[in-house]
Amino acid sequence: MTRPTIADVAAAARVSTATVDRVLHGRAGVSPANRQRVLQAARTLHYLPSEGDTWLPARPVKLEFFIPGGLHSFLRAVADRIVGFATRLPLVSEVRLHDLPDLAPETLVAALGRIDLATRGVGVLAIDHPRTRRAVRELAQAGIKVVTICSDLEASLRAAYVGVDDRIAGRTAGLVMGRMNAGRTGTVALFAGQRDLHGQNAREAGFRAVIEAEFPALHILPTIDARNDNAISDRQTRALLARNPDLIGLYSMGGGRSGIAAALAACAPDPRPFVIMHDLSQTTHRSLRAGVIDLVIDQNARLVGEQAVTRLLNAIASAGSFLPEHYIEPRLILRENIPK
Numbered sequence: 001m002t003r004p005t006i007a008d009v010a011a012a013a014r015v016s017t018a019t020v021d022r023v024l025h026g027r028a029g030v031s032p033a034n035r036q037r038v039l040q041a042a043r044t045l046h047y048l049p050s051e052g053d054t055w056l057p058a059r060p061v062k063l064e065f066f067i068p069g070g071l072h073s074f075l076r077a078v079a080d081r082i083v084g085f086a087t088r089l090p091l092v093s094e095v096r097l098h099d100l101p102d103l104a105p106e107t108l109v110a111a112l113g114r115i116d117l118a119t120r121g122v123g124v125l126a127i128d129h130p131r132t133r134r135a136v137r138e139l140a141q142a143g144i145k146v147v148t149i150c151s152d153l154e155a156s157l158r159a160a161y162v163g164v165d166d167r168i169a170g171r172t173a174g175l176v177m178g179r180m181n182a183g184r185t186g187t188v189a190l191f192a193g194q195r196d197l198h199g200q201n202a203r204e205a206g207f208r209a210v211i212e213a214e215f216p217a218l219h220i221l222p223t224i225d226a227r228n229d230n231a232i233s234d235r236q237t238r239a240l241l242a243r244n245p246d247l248i249g250l251y252s253m254g255g256g257r258s259g260i261a262a263a264l265a266a267c268a269p270d271p272r273p274f275v276i277m278h279d280l281s282q283t284t285h286r287s288l289r290a291g292v293i294d295l296v297i298d299q300n301a302r303l304v305g306e307q308a309v310t311r312l313l314n315a316i317a318s319a320g321s322f323l324p325e326h327y328i329e330p331r332l333i334l335r336e337n338i339p340k
Contacts, residue, residue: 019034062094063122068125077281082097084305085309125149152166159321162328177207186248188273199254231259235259257281276295276297280331299331
């Protein structure tokens with residue numbers, strides 16, 4: 001069977017070959033209606049390459065990612081995997097990683113304003129804020145596909161989210177915490193690394209829903225905002241242990257984990273509260289082995305990095321604005337099953 005040509009796509013879409021060329025190369029000057037017709041015709045004629053049921057761009061594209069990898073080692077691992085994976089793909093002409101210093105909306109917005117004109121897709125880890133949502137919407141309206149990584153930005157026109165279903169992850173933490181303390185009465189502490197990250201809010205909501213509905217003997221203390229600062233989380237953990245002799249559980253939903261682990265190791269409470277943290281990092285790996293914490297709910301840095309690149313390529317090739325939801329399945333890691 002003869003491979004379809006640009007002329008075939010143009011005839012099927014009822015547009016000129018120049019219009020087809022502009023659409024397939026992501027250039028401006030094409031109406032949304034014509035762009036949709038061209039992409040639909042290209043898919044129908046099997047002009048665009050595919051991998052299984054996943055569509056990929058017809059030509060190599062440039063991608064940019066904006067991740068504050070300096071916040072903790074898990075995000076650095078995600079960033080490293082993105083670059084390592086993307087540089088080996090023929091369909092990625094160039095990948096640029098922007099290691100942002102923080103999660104402030106103005107930091108991300110300023111960085112997004114310097115995107116290269118040739119960039120077709122962008123990946124971001126951002127807090128849920130009007131400025132970040134607006135910036136993502138503007139990129140999408142300009143024809144640049146955006147995926148959110150590790151924490152979603154709803155109502156932002158992003159093409160896809162890459163990460164676990166955070167509400168389910170929080171409910172999982174709640175169920176494990178409740179079952180491990182079944183029949184006991186006491187308090188449970190919650191630590192947030194960044195309260196305005198959508199993912200951490202969803203985790204908290206899921207955790208609270210399960211504890212309140214199924215384990216009413218457990219009293220959840222007001223959430224402590226560590227602001228991704230290990231000095232704050234260390235100090236707050238020490239104060240928490242001193243104030244609450246009935247503390248039987250601690251759930252860390254984000255950053256500040258090193259400070260929590262250091263305080264638990266130094267204070268060595270007896271009995272120690274059952275401790276759940278997120279994401280396998282240098283800190284959580286070491287703390288599991290030392291018996292300082294009990295469970296890590298991990299979204300797998302390798303999978304997050306690879307899926308961020310793959311889903312972005314899918315979005316660029318897709319005729320639609322949004323890809324179907326496809327969450328990463330979380331891993332439950334204890335001391336006896338820590339991956340190498």
